[in-house]
Every structure is written in C-alpha cells, then in structure tokens.
Amino acid sequence: MIDVKGLKKSFGEIEVLKGIDEHIEKGEKVVIIGPSGSGKSTFLRCLNLMEKPTAGEILFEGKDITKLKEKEIDHVRQRMGMVFQHFNLFPHMSIRKNITFAPVKLGLMTKDEANAKAEELLKRVGLPDKADEYPTRLSGGQKQRIAIARALAMNPEVMLFDEPTSALDPEMVGEVLELMKQLADAGMTMVVVTHEMGFAKEVASRVLFMADGYVMEQNTPKEFFENPQNPRLKEFLSRVLV
Numbered sequence: 001m002i003d004v005k006g007l008k009k010s011f012g013e014i015e016v017l018k019g020i021d022e023h024i025e026k027g028e029k030v031v032i033i034g035p036s037g038s039g040k041s042t043f044l045r046c047l048n049l050m051e052k053p054t055a056g057e058i059l060f061e062g063k064d065i066t067k068l069k070e071k072e073i074d075h076v077r078q079r080m081g082m083v084f085q086h087f088n089l090f091p092h093m094s095i096r097k098n099i100t101f102a103p104v105k106l107g108l109m110t111k112d113e114a115n116a117k118a119e120e121l122l123k124r125v126g127l128p129d130k131a132d133e134y135p136t137r138l139s140g141g142q143k144q145r146i147a148i149a150r151a152l153a154m155n156p157e158v159m160l161f162d163e164p165t166s167a168l169d170p171e172m173v174g175e176v177l178e179l180m181k182q183l184a185d186a187g188m189t190m191v192v193v194t195h196e197m198g199f200a201k202e203v204a205s206r207v208l209f210m211a212d213g214y215v216m217e218q219n220t221p222k223e224f225f226e227n228p229q230n231p232r233l234k235e236f237l238s239r240v241l242v
C-alpha cells in the first residue's frame with residue numbers, strides 16, 4: 001500500500017531522516033517508538049506530505065506522491081487521516097461542524113450526508129450527545145475521540161497517529177487507546193507514533209525502532225520486546241519498560 005524508498009528530510013543544515021526504506025501493507029498496524037528527537041513525527045508527517053521530503057520516494061498504491069501538485073496532494077491527504085498530539089480541533093466550530101467541515105468543503109458529501117456521517121461517527125466514538133457542544137467544553141480524552149471521528153469522516157484508507165495520548169491526563173489515555181484498538185480490529189491500516197508500549201505489544205503487527213533518523217530495528221511485537229538485537233534498542237527498552 002505504502003512504499004517508502006530512500007526517504008531523507010533535512011531542516012536547514014540538520015538531516016533529521018537519513019534514508020528510510022519501508023513497506024506498509026494494507027491492514028497493517030505499524031507502531032513507531034524511539035527516543036525524543038529521533039525523527040518519528042517527521043517520518044509520519046512525510047507520509048502524507050505535511051513535510052516535504054528532501055530526497056526519496058513515497059509510493060502510495062504504486063504512485064510516487066512526492067511528485068504530485070498541491071491539488072493532488074489534497075486528495076492524498078483525504079485518503080490518509082491524521083490525528084495529532086494536541087487534537088487541533090477548530091475551537092470556534094461546534095463538534096458537528098468540526099467533523100463535517102472538510103468533507104463538505106471538499107465536495108465529498110452534501111451537508112445532509114456529512115451530518116448523518118457525523119452522527120454515526122459520534123456514536124462510534126462513544127459521544128453521541130456532543131454534536132452541539134464546542135471543543136472547550138470537552139475533556140482531553142473526549143477531544144481526541146472527536147479528532148479521530150473527524151479524520152474518519154473522510155473515509156480514509158490509512159490513519160496516521162502522532163503521539164495521540166501524550167497530551168492527555170493519565171486517566172484519559174485508556175479511552176483513546178480503546179478506540180484505536182477498535183479501529184485496528186475493524187481492519188484499518190494504521191501507523192502510530194507512541195510511547196505506549198502496552199499498545200505496541202497488544203495491537204501492532206510490527207514495531208519500528210527509530211533513532212538518529214534511521215529505522216534501526218523492526219520486528220513483530222513479541223520478538224521486538226523479548227529479543228531485541230540493537231544495543232540502542234536494548235538500552236531504550238531498559239529505560240521505558242520499568
């Protein structure tokens with residue numbers, strides 16, 4: 001589904017991604033872990049071209065999306081939903097409007113269709129009575145569940161999650177991870193940057209370890225956590241799996 005070839009990304013003089021080759025299959029749940037600053041978010045943001053790669057190719061369904069024009073890039077982004085650490089909801093819009101705004105603006109649905117979709121999604125994320133509320137009235141966990149509903153409103157084929165629970169109070173982490181597990185069980189292709197090792201163990205089909213702009217190791221969760229090979233990964237796991 002997604003083929004990444006020789007991906008590099010620099011910000012000014014600093015090379016953050018130094019050459020990444022990856023293949024993501026339809027239905028896979030790829031979890032990316034690694035130390036702060038290792039390039040995890042940058043890699044994720046390159047996948048849907050929120051960051052423009054400095055070099056390399058990203059093939060989505062066989063087509064190199066790094067060569068597309070701006071308008072075609074919008075189309076790719078519709079097919080790859082993104083969920084951010086800080087929710088990024090529109091504060092001046094109701095929850096319903098947050099969910100329906102993009103599909104209507106992009107002409108994917110009529111207003112009525114989008115409203116019906118919003119209702120269905122609000123039920124799915126367990127917040128059926130929040131359509132007329134505004135984001136400021138919601139808890140962090142609720143905001144993130146709405147952000148997931150908003151991404152799903154575009155009927156994406158892939159969902160990208162950038163540390164979706166890192167900004168949440170501890171008691172709200174579970175409700176968001178539970179919703180992500182439901183999505184995984186429903187067959188969604190997912191790429192997730194997270195510090196939640198339990199989620200990686202339970203949900204991932206493959207776990208990637210990034211350090212210094214490279215994918216240093218990757219494996220099934222069982223092998224990854226029980227039999228790590230790279231010394232950097234061993235050291236990282238010894239610190240996070242206390």
Ligand SMILES: Nc1ncnc2c1ncn2[C@@H]1O[C@H](COP(=O)(O)OP(=O)(O)OP(=O)(O)O)[C@@H](O)[C@H]1O
Nearest residue numbers: 011016034035036037038039040041042043163193
């Ligand atoms: N827009 C930008 N301009 C300049 N430097 C950037 C930009 N985005 C990221 N960087 C730098 O790139 C490096 C990698 O950042 P990135 O956010 O990808 O790491 P990360 O592994 O996701 O870290 P964390 O776990 O702390 O979120 C960091 O040194 C960061 O400062």
